Amino acid sequence: xxxxxxxSGPLSVPEGAIAxxxxxxxxxxxxxxxxxxxxxxxxxxxxxxxYSNGDKEDGRFTAQLNKASQYVSLLIRxxxxxxxxxxLCAVNxxxxxxxxxFGKGTLLTVNP
Amino acid sequence: GxxxxxxxxxxxxxxxxxxxxxxxxxxxxxxxxxxxxxFPKQSLMLMATSNEGSKATYEQGVEKDKFLINHASLTxxxxxxxxxxxxxxSFYICSATGTSGRAVREQYFGPGTRLTVx
Numbered sequence: 127x128x129x130x131x132x133x134s135g136p137l138s139v140p141e142g143a144i145a146x147x148x149x150x151x152x153x154x155x156x157x158x159x160x161x162x163x164x165x166x167x168x169x170x171x172x173x174x175x176x177y178s179n180g181d182k183e184d185g186r187f188t189a190q191l192n193k194a195s196q197y198v199s200l201l202i203r204x205x206x207x208x209x210x211x212x213x214l215c216a217v218n219x220x221x222x223x224x225x226x227x228f229g230k231g232t233l234l235t236v237n238p
Numbered sequence: 239g240x241x242x243x244x245x246x247x248x249x250x251x252x253x254x255x256x257x258x259x260x261x262x263x264x265x266x267x268x269x270x271x272x273x274x275x276x277f278p279k280q281s282l283m284l285m286a287t288s289n290e291g292s293k294a295t296y297e298q299g300v301e302k303d304k305f306l307i308n309h310a311s312l313t314x315x316x317x318x319x320x321x322x323x324x325x326x327x328s329f330y331i332c333s334a335t336g337t338s339g340r341a342v343r344e345q346y347f348g349p350g351t352r353l354t355v356x
Contacts, residue, residue: 160344160345162347168350169331169347169348170282170331170347172346214281223287223289224270224335224343224344224345228282
């Protein structure tokens with residue numbers, strides 16, 4: 127059973143701080159890793175993808191991947207109230223149909 | 239790029255009737271589409287995976303005769319909820335992945351369809 131684990135939160139940070147979201151996965155053969163943001167009542171929105179060990183930065187977002195530790199994280203710098211949402215970690219184990227296994231999500235609240 | 243649309247965005251139907259939901263990839267060819275269901279304050283649940291021109295693959299516990307999926311073209315997949323009951327009321331979301339551009343290896347989600355069965 128492939129599993130993706132996230133701390134459900136809620137994670138509360140003040141505006142302007144760095145929010146750190148963590149995710150571990152069980153399938154060592156996983157190849158692709160994604161972070162989605164889901165606002166309440168809306169569908170998930172892809173914000174970051176990462177495929178190799180190390181850091182990947184896109185604006186205020188940095189994804190970090192450590193395959194040896196089976197760990198992927200998302201850092202949000204200069205957090206804004208508009209970042210308040212549930213963040214879903216998703217992992218693809220390399221199947222040809224790109225099926226994803228999702229974590230249950232971490233609820234982030236950024237306080238003004 | 240990588241835009242997915244769904245129609246309708248919300249629908250109310252009576253118990254026992256059928257409802258069809260459309261999912262379209264607008265700017266890429268979607269070789270694979272996925273259908274998810276999400277109940278309030280719960281995580282996404284994958285219902286089925288469909289490849290263009292093939293029968294859908296359903297997840298364990300999902301009734302394939304109740305949730306009919308058709309992926310007849312590279313830009314359109316449909317989900318039909320047959321003989322809907324109040325317990326089928328949920329948020330249905332499709333996603334798609336394609337063969338070119340940003341849609342390769344990445345799943346992009348449609349905006350979802352909120353179904354209420356009365």
